[in-house]
Amino acid sequence: MRDLLHLDLLKKGRVLLAFSGGVDSTALFHLLIEHHISFDIAHVNYHTRSSSDEEEQSAEALALRHGLKCYTHSCRLGGINFEHRAREERYKFFGYLMKKHNYRYLLTAHQLNDRLEWLMMQMCRGSGLPEMLGIRSHDRRDDIEILRPLLEWDRDSIEAYLAEHNIPHHIDQSNADERYTRNFFRHRYSAPMMRDYRDAIRRSFRYLEEDNELLIEPMDFIAVDTFAYASNPPNIRSLVYGIDTFFKNSGYLLSQHDKEALKKGGEHIIGRHSVVSIEPDYTFIAPYEHNVVMDKGFKEECRGLKISSKLRGYLYGSPEAMGVMRRLKGAPAPLRFD
Known part of the structure; x- marks a missing residue:
């Protein structure tokens, strides 16, 4: 041939x-x-x-x-x-x-x-x-x-x-x-x-x-600095494959245990360095920032928007990523008093 x-x-x-x-x-x-x-x-x-x-x-x-x-x-x-x-x-x-x-x-x-x-x-x-x-x-x-x-x-x-x-x-x-x-x-x-x-x-x-x-339907992750998000595909197989591909492209290989856990949705810590939050409409991936001291107003806003607890540490230090989260959840921008 x-x-x-x-x-x-x-x-x-x-x-x-x-x-x-x-x-x-x-x-x-x-x-x-x-x-x-x-x-x-x-x-x-x-x-x-x-x-x-x-x-x-x-x-x-x-x-x-x-x-x-x-x-x-x-x-x-x-x-x-x-x-x-x-x-x-x-x-x-x-x-x-x-x-x-x-x-x-x-x-x-x-x-x-x-x-x-x-x-x-x-x-x-x-x-x-x-x-x-x-x-x-x-x-x-x-x-x-x-x-x-x-x-x-x-x-x-x-x-x-x-x-x-x-x-x-x-x-x-x-x-x-x-x-x-x-x-x-x-x-x-x-x-x-x-x-x-x-x-x-x-x-x-x-x-x-x-x-x-x-x-398999593709997941098109959009990056905002080290924060990434994508609309969820219509089936779990596509979802897990999309997340797996994201991490492979970042130089990290998910374990079989990671993949099985992701099928259940919710929030997950991957390799002790990343958090994956799977919500009904979107999947969010960010560096895992723990032991971050957040002010009461920010924590109340996150609870109101139903933002994954393990994402909050990163979002607290990234106003741009938090702005994306507010937009995706249909929340108004907070008032500013300059």
Whole structure:
């Protein structure tokens, strides 16, 4: 197959390709050239392998050869939870580039095998449909709109494309290490399934994505400094997914216990640092400020407006957020005596 997803969108403006130099991003690079898409590339060097500097230089040389810009970012992330911190680092870099240079879409080279591996891992964690479909063909992360044009290509087809065109690329040797959960699922389960049932798996993901769009309605959080609020969607599943996505975009992962608790509504302390207040019409999220001494008039107003007790400490120190709360609850602004 030679089709890319969302070709119509890709042709509507300059796009930025997240480029590692591996099998998938190299194939996507050359397919974009074939389809005359206007794009540049961004490469992050984590210095985790002896070949990291060579991969960065290869990315720069490839871009130069095709008259494209190559933006590079160098970082060293020691310690625990490397994958999460690396993801946060690169999306921060991508977001900066998107905003500075007015790129319309960020492209990532996730493909069908990645999608199946992710679904399997989420099933083994007890996740629901939206989490299983965490890799979508058209997605958003914070202010970044993401397209994944290769999401219906399987790994064998991508490797065949590179071999047919004699296109050089880098191989990440860590992909063979089954100590990594994703590699374990890849070698033991997803790769054999993909070889035998590729077309059926591709069709199933199409149907699942369509079903998910019917099930999940988005929550559009509006931020006022570190305070955020959104209208509640029509069902609990959409509500919990929307709150979960908000925290993921903020760099925090909700526990299964958090998600189960949120289904009950009301107010919740998340990670000892945030308060979530779920009311009939709106959900409010703010930093958790406790031991705040509030004057009697403010406390009486909060009681009258039925504002969550755990939100009040933050609202007391944020007149702008409190103004939003009054407006949403239809309360008049308090009188001023200047």
